[in-house]
Amino acid sequence: MLAQLQELLDQGRASAAALTTAAQLDEWYSTYLGKKGALTTVLRGIGSLPAEDRPQAGKDANTVKVALEELYRARSEAIEREALQAELASGALDVFLPGRPASLGMMHLSSQTLREITAVFSRMGFGVLRSPEVEDDNTNFQLLNIPPHHPARDMWSTFYTDQPGLLLRPHTSPGQIYAMKKFAPEPFRVILPGKCYRYEQVTSRSEMMFHQVEAIAVGENITMGDLKGVLTYFARAMFGSERKVRLRPSYFPFTEPSAEVDIECYLCEGKGCPMCKHSGWLEILGSGMIHPQVLRNGGYDPERYSGFALGMGPERIAILRHNITDIRYFFGNDLRFLEQFA
């Protein structure tokens, strides 16, 4: 019996070594360990042994069974491992082919710039408001200290509508009036972004439509020093902390004093080039302390309150930052342009 078992084990061991596929392994299993397999046949023979030999034979048979099962398990793992190896070896991708194109959206460059400007002012406590694009002469001009036929009107080439007194606002400054009327007599800080329009031939340097952002702060202790501080903070946030900023006197009928703000030309770093008309400086915005009459028009006592206002064009800022050569790209909406800023 023992010899029989030993032979069975030797046979099983020898044949198992030659197995390479799962099917062969299954066949091996039924040959040796299956219900009709060799081991079963040997076990059946145990019954015919003398009673005193049976326990030993049973023990031996079980040892052989365990050994065969171990053989099976080991061989099975080996075959699986080999199969996986073979699969991995044949399953390599051409990893150098292009990926599957993703369909990505993007914001318009003007919107992106507006959002950035909003974020910078938001850090300084400015909220956001809007005021109408189709505006009346009174709010757009007269309440801003610009009476009809005033020479300062030449500063804004304006589109007029067929409804007398209505025009397309050429600047966001009428927003100052809305903001003041909304908050008077409380101190406030807001920006007013939006579209503006100018009666100007569309060229690489001028557009009939553009965005502006008006920023306005009114309070009891607001000085031109604060305006300088806010402008410096803004210019550094948008153009880099090393960029020089300068204020120079200018004129807007609704501010007194008024200041134009220049940043150091980033192309020539202030040395002078065609971009900056050889001045070393690029104009980025207009600003000033709100004129007492305008404060009064907005509902504030100019003896007690003061404030500043500033206005800038996001397209102008984007042009300067990204070195864009033609303003017409903005509303030309060519995806080949817009995608560059995605």
Added chain:
Amino acid sequence: MLVPISWLKEYVDIDLTPEALAETLTLGGLEVEGITHIGEGWARDKVMVGQVLGVRQHPQADRLVLANVEYGADEPLEVVTGAPNLHVGDRGQKVVLALVGARLIDGHAEGTHYTVLKRGKIRGIESAGMVCSEKELGVSDEHTGIVILPDDAPVGKPLADYWGETVLDITLEANMARCLSVLGVAREVAALTGKTLKRPEQVTPPAGTPIDGHVAVQIADPDLCLRYSASLIRNVEIRPSPEWMQRRLALAGMRPINNVVDITNYVMLEIGQPLHAFDYHQVQPLAGGSVPTIVVRRAHPGETMTTLDGNLRQLNGDMLLITDGSGPVAIAGVMGGLESEITAQTHDILLEAANFQYINNRKTAGALKIPSEASYRFGRGVDPELTLVALERAISLLYSYGGGTPAQDYVDVYPGRTPDKVIDFRVSEVKRLLGLDLSAAEVAGLLRSLEFSCEELPGNVLRVGVPSYRLDVTISADLVEEVARLYGYDNLPTTLIDDQMPSQIPSRDLALEEHLRDVLVGVGLAEIITYSITSLESVAKLSPEGALPDPAEYIRLVNPLSSDHEYMRRTLMNTSLETLAANLRYQERAALFEIGNIYLRTEAQRLPDQPRRLSVALAGARAERSWLGQSDAMDFYDLKGVLEVLNQRFGVSTELVRSTHPSFHPGKAVDIVLDGAVIGVMGEVHPTVVSAFEIEAPHVGLLELDLEAFLGAAGSLIKFKPISRMPRMSEDLALVVAEDVRSDEVERTIREAGGALLADVVLFDVYRNAQLGAGRKSLAYNLTYQAPDRTLTTEQSAKLRERILRQVAQRHQAELRA
């Protein structure tokens, strides 16, 4: 304004370089836009003043001569020239001599081409230099003759030192009218550089007979004519003005004409007071009188006159005229009349220095479209105190350069005299508005340098007298600006607002709009921004019949740039489709969105409604083409997917009904409804409309949504819903329904019947076949059951399923497919 620096130096000492001066002026509020150096390229040892010693004929050429020119060297130089203003036998003329090596402009070439003068032989004669034309020197385009310099030009002097000039181009803001003159700029230079203003020396001519009885002036409309001063100058010889004056006028951008006209212009450029010269003998007395009389009055309705430029002008009752006994002789402060013009025969002149109301002057010059140097100044405001100063200066020049004798005294009618302006200025305003600590004495020092008078009053107040020419200064804030300007904006402190932070202003509406942008970008759309000003023709393309919309509904511009941009838009659809078409010309897909206002005329209120709209336009392949295969074309369902994302992300429940909007395919469009009101439309664009926009794509998806309504309905802060950790059970139900049963309604019924235990419903298959029969379709739903707090038993899920099947059978006659 063009300002030659040599002229400026007659009024103020300048020891800065032109660049430093430009910087100082710019930082003082007079923006220098450009600096032109004339004669920069004239080498001092190669281009100089010469004098012709003699001219002889060129032996080999009839049209050339040989000029022997002395130029301070040991030997004179003989040069060949073909200049028509040098003749055989000439001598004594002062000319510009250039030597070999001088860099000049090629006088014969178009435009500006520099060449270096070389030694050469012209028709056999050696020439080591040349006499130059203005063009060759880069002074003007004049090349018909050579430059003849004034007789007193110093021979041998480098031309750069004699004739070189630096001209500043200054841009002046509307409040800087006082600087529209050399004097005005010089005054700023003096204040900004700490110098004292000086006056050029001038000759005082001997006075002739008194003017009294020879000229009379009446101002009929004193509201428009603040002052009228006049002088009478006799026996003026009309001739060219001196070369230096012509040259300065040219540098300042004015054309020299004759001594009288040039002197009036010169004084205007120098002092800022426009002058006008009449031929005295053309000025008529009034009816019944004998004294030539000027009457300043408004034009009569229908009155006309012929101006200097020869145009007949139609006048209206708002225009101010200078008239005499015979009618209008000038449009006040705008342009003179042809009849009283100075001519070669003129010898006695009536010189006007007047002051006209600036807004009226602007209106007249604007209405007649006559931009002139005079109205440019009057229209911005001229100091009324200037008239006599200007007359005095002009008389002196007319005496020196025209031999004219002035009558004694002036006629001076001054109804617009105003009291001197005085501002009691609280010095604390400087601190309050600029954040700058200055004492009263320091502030007074700054203001005095600008010719303001300052008297210290108790209580830290300055009594400030405003110079008459400071028409722009009326209130304390104006003085604050002057202090800031002179102190230097760069020297002001830089602070961050010290005030308490105002309460935050939540602008939820704008925050939602920004969130909307993010969501739309997230679903793969590219943002565009199109013009708000459109044309009716563009809008008409949205109609399959090409019908023009009713113009009465639109806000129209009265001064459009072109007919393409004349009406304020009422929809974003047309410009969205135009942008889609433009982009599809070079790429195979485009998926766009725009957020922008439309403009709706309202009768009730003055301002139009300007609500925001969203548009989405898409066409072409769903994804970029690649080696992985080409994707299908986008269609209605891509658009609907976008709307569903918006509904979900903003917590808005819009409903859909089939749309009859004419721009869309009748079977592939829906109106978007919120609370019973249509707030938008979406679908595939009508094929005829697609063609009208010249789009080539199988389907063009277009959506337009009223954002005020949509964002207005957006849910507020999202509240957390607990997530069940219990096992889920899933099963598929295929329901057969009639074709006209809406799947979204079936789904709603399923959800209602399933209640809280039905976690999700997904329609995963729709099909029709012969087995189902005509007019029927199968909707296959995958249902997920899940309880928040326990494991559902099969009995419970079977019960749910029964309830759902009962409800869909009842409401939609749906049958479970076997």
